[in-house]
Amino acid sequence: MPVSAGQDPISVAVLHGGETPPGLDGAVGDARLRLAATPDELATVLPGCEVLLTWDFTSDAVKQVWDATDTSALRWVHTASAGVDRVAFPALLGSGATLTNSRGVFDRPMAEFVLGAVIAFAKDTARSLALQRERTWRHRETENVAGTVATVVGSGPIGRAVAELLGAVGMRVRLVGRRAAEGVHAFDELPGLLPDTDYLVLAAPLTDDTRGMLHTGTIALLPERARVVNVGRGPLVVQDDLTGALATGRIAGAALDVFEVEPLPADSPLWTMENVLLSPHMSGDVVGWKDMLVALFADNLARFRDGRELRNVVDPERGYVSTGGNQ
CATH class of the missing domain: 3.40.50.720 (NAD(P)-binding Rossmann-like Domain)
Structure with a gap:
């Protein structure tokens, strides 16, 4: 289902865990980035944001701060991984926010x-x-x-x-x-x-x-x-x-x-x-993979801004992207 765009400029919270995504500033146009490295920082920047990018996909910070944080403005969460288990918890899935992943990169x-x-x-x-x-x-x-x-x-x-x-x-x-x-x-x-x-x-x-x-x-x-x-x-x-x-x-x-x-x-x-x-959780991490993740997010952000359907929408009932074949 298409996701209608909010009023520009869009506010994007980025959970980066200490390593900001390469080239993200130039990839998101006039979107306002609110960076967070820790759960406490995420709780501070998340209120009022329409979009959340979980670049640090090994972190449980989103789940940790969710209940005590105002997420009423949040309409889309994107994770820079194929797996969504860190963010696909019941409260988020039931919030009405669309969840997408980075399927296709790895x-x-x-x-x-x-x-x-x-x-x-x-x-x-x-x-x-x-x-x-x-x-x-x-x-x-x-x-x-x-x-x-x-x-x-x-x-x-x-x-x-x-x-x-x-x-x-x-x-x-x-x-x-x-x-x-x-x-x-x-x-x-x-x-x-x-x-x-x-x-x-x-x-x-x-x-x-x-x-x-x-x-x-x-x-x-x-x-x-x-x-x-x-x-x-x-x-x-x-x-x-x-x-x-x-x-x-x-x-x-x-x-x-x-x-x-x-x-x-x-x-x-x-x-x-x-x-x-x-091996230390690196099977999909090849030269250029971070740039590909940023490009995928930027494409989805343009779709979000234009009210077009997002790529890689996670089925909240199944817990994975259910289009394009079985899982």
């Missing part, structure tokens, strides 16, 4: 990241690097990627980009979405897909249905050769259950870009596991 980079993790596991890259550091010459055999089975949970743009790249190297890919559609399995079919899965890729939004979806019970359905790749959200996984399965060899490995607690605590056993590849 699809291909995250798909390349997943493909890289799959190849790294199959070709034993971590062991090769360790042996190189030791100056040890040890011949080994590695695995084929072609012909293996990948189950990708999340059939939105990121999941579909992952499926496309994995399919291009000869993997057999099954997409899993909220409901069944052409080429997509319903979420409740997942248990039947796990027993022959070589690579389980989690690229789903975090919702009540997907939270904790990988736990001891679902891990038990995977074959011992299986690897898990999580580029979705950390709470999709019960981390202790996965850590235990990795420690005992119940599954062969995991590539984890997201975690229940971020940064990952220094005492987590995941840091030292030889069958685990860790």
Whole structure:
């Protein structure tokens, strides 16, 4: 539904967390920017603003200050991430403000990241690097990627980009979405897909249905050769259950870009596991990604100003963007 523009100049609160978006001043025209790095600053600048940009998408500041802050003027909230779980809380969703995300910026980079993790596991890259550091010459055999089975949970743009790249190297890919559609399995079919899965890729939004979806019970359905790749959200996984399965060899490995607690605590056993590849929530962050995020927000701001329909509107009932295919 189109969002009618307010009286210019538009006031935009920006939760930036200490790092302001590059080129934002020039991208927003005559909009008045009100910058906030902390929850206290956000509570100060938010009243009277029609638009909120959550550039610091790792912050819970919006939820923290919402009930005690006058948000009556707020009509649109945009987050500089694909996931919306930090801002999709009931009070905001029920406020009448439109919520949008940055869908489309991260699809291909995250798909390349997943493909890289799959190849790294199959070709034993971590062991090769360790042996190189030791100056040890040890011949080994590695695995084929072609012909293996990948189950990708999340059939939105990121999941579909992952499926496309994995399919291009000869993997057999099954997409899993909220409901069944052409080429997509319903979420409740997942248990039947796990027993022959070589690579389980989690690229789903975090919702009540997907939270904790990988736990001891679902891990038990995977074959011992299986690897898990999580580029979705950390709470999709019960981390202790996965850590235990990795420690005992119940599954062969995991590539984890997201975690229940971020940064990952220094005492987590995941840091030292030889069958685990860790990265600090960076699977979609390629050169130029911040500029692309600003450009997307600026385009949506122009739409908001003109009363046109916004891109990437989050369905308040489902908790993700529901247009353009399943999630």
